[in-house]
Amino acid sequence: MWKWLHPYANPEVSYHFTGKILPWLGALATLFLSIGIIWALAFAPADYQQGDSFRIFYVHVPAASLSMGIYFGMAIAAFTSMVWQFKLADASAAAMAPVGAIFTAIALITGAAWGKPMWGTWWIWDARLTSELILLFLYLGVIALHNAFEDKNLAGKAAGILTLVGVINLPIIKYSVEWWNTLHQGSTVSKLGKPSMSIDMLWPFVFCFIGFALLVATIICIRFRSEILTRNSIRPWVRTLVSEHLSKHIAQEKNNAI
Amino acid sequence: MSVNQATSLTPPLISVTNLTCIREERLLFDQLNIEINAGDIVQVEGPNGSGKTSLLRILSGLSQPFEGEVFFNQQLISQSREEFHQDLLYLGHLPGVKGEMSAAENLSFNLTLQGAPNNAVNIEKTLSAVNLTGFEDSLASHLSAGQHRRISLARLYKSTAKIWILDEPFTAIDKQGVRALELLFKAHIKQGGCVILTTHQDLLTFEPEQVKKITLDYVFD
Amino acid sequence: MQFDSFSAFLNMGGYGFYVWLSFGVSAALIAGLLFSSLTSHTKVIKQIGARQQRENKLRQVRKNRQNSTTNNPNEETQ
Amino acid sequence: MSIANLSYRAVFSLVLKRDLTIAMRHKDDIINPLLFFVIVVTLFPLGIGPEAQTLSRIAPGIIWVAALLSTLLSLDRLFKSDHDDGSLEQMLLSPHPVFILVLAKIVAHWLITGLPLILIAPLLAVLLHLNEQSYGALMLTLLLGTPVLSLLGAIGVGLTVGIKKGGVLLSLLVLPLYIPVLIFATSAIDTAALGLPYSGQLAIIAALFIGSLTLAPFAVGAALKVSTN
Numbered sequence: 001m002w003k004w005l006h007p008y009a010n011p012e013v014s015y016h017f018t019g020k021i022l023p024w025l026g027a028l029a030t031l032f033l034s035i036g037i038i039w040a041l042a043f044a045p046a047d048y049q050q051g052d053s054f055r056i057f058y059v060h061v062p063a064a065s066l067s068m069g070i071y072f073g074m075a076i077a078a079f080t081s082m083v084w085q086f087k088l089a090d091a092s093a094a095a096m097a098p099v100g101a102i103f104t105a106i107a108l109i110t111g112a113a114w115g116k117p118m119w120g121t122w123w124i125w126d127a128r129l130t131s132e133l134i135l136l137f138l139y140l141g142v143i144a145l146h147n148a149f150e151d152k153n154l155a156g157k158a159a160g161i162l163t164l165v166g167v168i169n170l171p172i173i174k175y176s177v178e179w180w181n182t183l184h185q186g187s188t189v190s191k192l193g194k195p196s197m198s199i200d201m202l203w204p205f206v207f208c209f210i211g212f213a214l215l216v217a218t219i220i221c222i223r224f225r226s227e228i229l230t231r232n233s234i235r236p237w238v239r240t241l242v243s244e245h246l247s248k249h250i251a252q253e254k255n256n257a258i
Numbered sequence: 259m260s261v262n263q264a265t266s267l268t269p270p271l272i273s274v275t276n277l278t279c280i281r282e283e284r285l286l287f288d289q290l291n292i293e294i295n296a297g298d299i300v301q302v303e304g305p306n307g308s309g310k311t312s313l314l315r316i317l318s319g320l321s322q323p324f325e326g327e328v329f330f331n332q333q334l335i336s337q338s339r340e341e342f343h344q345d346l347l348y349l350g351h352l353p354g355v356k357g358e359m360s361a362a363e364n365l366s367f368n369l370t371l372q373g374a375p376n377n378a379v380n381i382e383k384t385l386s387a388v389n390l391t392g393f394e395d396s397l398a399s400h401l402s403a404g405q406h407r408r409i410s411l412a413r414l415y416k417s418t419a420k421i422w423i424l425d426e427p428f429t430a431i432d433k434q435g436v437r438a439l440e441l442l443f444k445a446h447i448k449q450g451g452c453v454i455l456t457t458h459q460d461l462l463t464f465e466p467e468q469v470k471k472i473t474l475d476y477v478f479d
Numbered sequence: 480m481q482f483d484s485f486s487a488f489l490n491m492g493g494y495g496f497y498v499w500l501s502f503g504v505s506a507a508l509i510a511g512l513l514f515s516s517l518t519s520h521t522k523v524i525k526q527i528g529a530r531q532q533r534e535n536k537l538r539q540v541r542k543n544r545q546n547s548t549t550n551n552p553n554e555e556t557q
Numbered sequence: 558m559s560i561a562n563l564s565y566r567a568v569f570s571l572v573l574k575r576d577l578t579i580a581m582r583h584k585d586d587i588i589n590p591l592l593f594f595v596i597v598v599t600l601f602p603l604g605i606g607p608e609a610q611t612l613s614r615i616a617p618g619i620i621w622v623a624a625l626l627s628t629l630l631s632l633d634r635l636f637k638s639d640h641d642d643g644s645l646e647q648m649l650l651s652p653h654p655v656f657i658l659v660l661a662k663i664v665a666h667w668l669i670t671g672l673p674l675i676l677i678a679p680l681l682a683v684l685l686h687l688n689e690q691s692y693g694a695l696m697l698t699l700l701l702g703t704p705v706l707s708l709l710g711a712i713g714v715g716l717t718v719g720i721k722k723g724g725v726l727l728s729l730l731v732l733p734l735y736i737p738v739l740i741f742a743t744s745a746i747d748t749a750a751l752g753l754p755y756s757g758q759l760a761i762i763a764a765l766f767i768g769s770l771t772l773a774p775f776a777v778g779a780a781l782k783v784s785t786n
Contacts (some may be wrong), residue, residue: 041502042480046492053494056501063505082779109508110501117497137733144729149718150282153324157783158716162730165712165776169734172765176737185742198529215509219516226520233283233527246528319647321786343652352643358579367575371568371651395707 010236014088015228018221023219029214036207045202056114059203062212064107064128067135068170070100070216074142075167078160088219090156091231093163094146095223101139107132125182131174138166152231268330271421272297272450273315278325279312286312287474291328292297296420296450299443299464301457304474310456311351311425313474318348318423318455330421344373347419347441349427354411357399361390361409374416388412389435406432422446424455437463568653569661590631591673596621597623598681609686616685616696617746623681624674624699625706625735629728631670632710635662636718636781645718646785655778663711663774671703687746694749694759698742701762702751708766710733715780738765 039060047054067223081089111129112122123129142159149155232238271294277290286309292299302310315321317328319335319342328335330342355364362381367377376384385394388408398406407430414422422443428436440463443453461469482488491498580586602612603620639645639662648658678699679692687695711732717723745758 037502041498042482042488045481051494052492053497055491055494055498059501059505099512106505106508109504113497113501117494132738134733135728141324141726141730141733143548144726146724148717148726150502151280151786153280154783154786158780159781160710161776161783162716165709165734169737170502170770172737173733176740180622180740180744219513222513222516222520226516226523229520229523229527233530234288238527239531242524242531245524267715315786318650320649340652343650347649348645348646350643352641352646354643356575356579356638356642356644359575359581363578367571368647370571371648371653373652455769 005223011088011228011232015225018225025218029211029218032207032211032214034213036204039204044201045222053117056110058208059240060107060110060114062209064132065105066216067100067104067107070096070243074163078163081160091227092224094156094227095220097142099219101143104132104136104139131177134173181257271330272372275327278324279309280311280324294452296452297447298470299453300470301455302472308474310474314423314425343422347417348423349410350425353406355398355406355409360397362393362394363384364409365412368413369416373400374418384412384415387415420451422453426456565657572658572661573665576662580669588621590627590670593630594623594627594674611665613686613688616687617743620681621677621743622693622741628706628710630774632652632714635666635711635714640671640718641716649785656774659774659777663707667704667707671707674703675699688750690752691749694746694755697759698745698762702738702749705766711777712773714781715777719784729756
C-alpha cells in the first residue's frame with residue numbers, strides 16, 4: 001500500500017496526476033449530474049404524501065451526507081499529515097474545507113426550503129438541521145483559522161488540530177442534539193427523512209448522489225492543485241511550470257490583440 | 259557552509275543537514291549544512307530579515323524547518339526532546355520575565371523549570387552578577403527593558419546546559435555587561451559547551467578566527 | 480415524464496417556489512465555488528510568476544552591485 | 558548529568574503556584590469575568606420581564622450561557638501574556654513534558670475563573686427564581702462542566718494565541734465545542750426541577766470531563782507548538 005502510494009506523495013507527480021484525471025472527473029460529474037437532476041425533476045414520481053416538494057430530497061440528502069463525509073475526509077487528511085508528516089495531506093485538507101462549507105450551506109438552505117411547505121416554517125430545530133448548522137460553524141472555524149495564518153504550512157497544521165478536535169466532538173454534538181431534540185419535541189412534527197422509497201425514486205437518487213460526489217471530487221481536485229502550487233512555489237518544477245504557463249498566456253494575449 | 263572543517267574526531271554536538279526554511283512564502287535559506295562542536299562559538303550574521311532568528315529557533319526546536327533535519331548528539335531533536343532540552347538554553351528576543359513577579363521569583367522559577375539547582379542565597383548572588391543587587395524584590399513590571407534582559411541572562415550563570423542559543427543577547431546591555439557576558443561565554447566553551455548567537459556588534463574579547471561565522475544572505479525583499 | 484405541460488413542470492404541483500429555490504440556490508452556490516476555484520488557480524500562478532520576476536530583478540541588481548564593488552579593487556591588484 | 562530531575566508533580570505544582578501568584582497580584586483577571594457573569598445574568602430579567610415563572614423556566618439556560626461567555630472572555634489570559642513576554646517559549650523548551658505544564662496552567666485557569674463562577678452561581682439563581690429543587694443540579698453541573706469549558710477553551714487559545722486579532726476567532730472556534738456541555742447541563746437542571754433523577758446527564762458531563770482531561774492537554778501542546786513556530 002505504502003509502496004504504491006509513495007510516488008503520489010511527491011507534489012510534482014500528484015500535481016500532474018490530478019491534472020490528468022481532472023477532465024475525466026469533470027466529464028463524469030457532468031454526465032451523472034445532468035442525468036440525475038433531469039430524472040429527479042421531471043421523471044421521478046411525486047411522493048404520495050409530500051407531492052413534488054419531495055424533489056428537494058434529491059439535492060438535500062446528497063449535500064447533507066457529503067458535508068459530513070468531507071469533514072471526515074478532512075479529519076483523515078489531518079491525521080495523516082500529523083502522524084506521517086505528510087505535507088500533501090495538509091494541502092488536500094485545505095482544499096476540502098470550503099467545498100464542505102458550501103455543501104453544508106446547501107444542505108441547510110434546501111432543508112429550510114423543504115421544511116417551509118412541510119412544517120409551515122422556514123426553520124425548525126430539527127436534529128438534522130441543527131447538527132448541520134453546527135457543522136457549518138465547525139467548517140467556518142477551520143476556514144477562518146486557516147486564513148488567520150499567513151504561513152500556509154502553519155495554517156495547515158493549526159487547522160488540522162482543530163479538525164481533529166472537531167471530528168472527536170462531532171458525534172458527541174450530533175448525539176447531544178438528537179437527544180435534546182427528542183427531549184424538547186412538544187407536538188409530533190413530521191420529520192425530514194427518507195420515506196420508503198420506491199425503485200423509480202431510488203435510481204435518480206443514486207445518479208444524483210454519485211454525480212454530486214464526483215462534482216465534489218472535481219472541485220477538490222482543482223483547489224488541491226492550487227494549494228500544491230502555493231506550498232511549493234520555490235520548487236524548480238513550479239517555476240518552470242509557471243513561466244511556461246505565463247509565456248503561453250502572453251502569446252495568447254498578443255494573438256488576441258492582433 | 260560547514261562551520262567546522264571536520265578536524266575533530268568527536269561527533270558534533272549539533273549538526274544540521276539540508277536545512278531549508280520558508281517564511282511567508284519567502285525562501286530564507288536553502289540546503290544549509292552546519293556542524294557545531296563542543297567548544298565552538300558561532301556567530302550567525304546577515305542583514306535584517308535574512309532568517310537569523312528563524313535559524314536559531316529551528317536549531318532550538320521551536321520552529322520546524324520546511325525541509326531538513328537537526329541532530330543533537332547524532333539523534334533527531336524531535337526524537338530526543340528531553341535530553342536535548344536538558345542541554346539547551348535558548349534566550350530569544352523576548353525575555354520571558356513576568357511583570358507580576360519579582361526579579362528573584364522570576365529567576366527562581368526559570369531556573370527550577372530548567373532543573374538547575376537554586377536557593378535563595380544563590381539567586382541573590384546570581385542577580386548581583388548581572389548588576390541587579392537591590393532589585394531582588396521589586397516587581398519586574400517596575401524594572402526597565404534592560405533589567406528584564408539581565409534577569410533572563412542571569413540564568414546563564416547557573417546553567418548546566420551545554421548548548422547556549424542566544425538571539426541578540428547584548429541588546430540593552432552596557433559595555434561592561436557585554437564584556438562580562440563574553441567572559442562567561444569563554445568559560446562556557448572551555449568547559450565543553452557551545453554558544454550560538456546573533457549580534458549586531460562584533461565580539462570584542464574574542465580573536466576573529468576563534469569565532470565561527472554562519473552568513474545568511476539569501477534575501478529577496 | 481411526470482408533468483403534462485411545461486407550466487405544470489414549473490409549478491411542481493404547487494411547490495414550484497420551494498423546489499426551484501432549492502435547486503437554484505444550490506446551482507448558484509456550486510457555480511460560485513467552481514468559478515472561484517478555477518480563478519484562484521490562475522491567480523496563484525500569476526502571483527508566483529510575479530514574485531519570480533521580482534526575485535530575478537533583485538538578483539540582477541545584487542549581481543550588478545557586487546560586480547561594481549568587487550571588480551574595481553581586483554583590477555587594481557592585478 | 559547534573560540536572561536535578563523534577564517529578565511530574567513538582568513541575569505541575571511549580572507552574573500552578575506561579576500562575577496563581579500572578580493572578581493574585583493581578584486581581585482584575587479574577588474579578589472582571591465574574592462581574593461580566595453577574596451583569597449578563599441581570600440583563601435577562603430586564604430584557605424579558607420580571608415574571609418569576611418565565612425566569613425560573615429559562616434560568617438554567619441563562620446561567621449556563623452566561624458561564625460559557627464569561628469563560629470565553631477569560632480564556633484570553635490563559636496563554637496570551639505568556640506568549641507575549643516569551644515565557645511560553647521557555648516552558649516549551651523546558652525538559653518536562655508539555656502536557657504537564659499545559660495541564661497546570663488549565664487547572665490554574667479553572668481555579669481563577671471557574672471556581673468563583675460556581676461560588677456566585679447560587680446567588681444569581683436566587684435572582685432568577687430558579688426552582689428550589691434545582692440548586693444541587695446547578696452546582697454539580699457547574700462543578701463538572703466548567704473544567705470542560707476551560708479544557709476545550711485552552712485548545713482554542715492554543716491555536717489562536719499567535720494571531721494578532723484572535724479574540725473573535727477564538728469564540729468561533731470554541732463555542733460550537735461547548736454545545737454538548739450546555740445541552741446536558743441545562744437538561745440536568747430542568748430534570749431536577751421536575752423532581753426526577755438527573756444522574757444520567759451528570760454521568761455524561763463527567764464522561765466529557767474525563768475525555769477532555771485526557772485528550773485536551775495533548776491537543777493544546779500541539780497547538781502551542783504551532784503557535785510559537
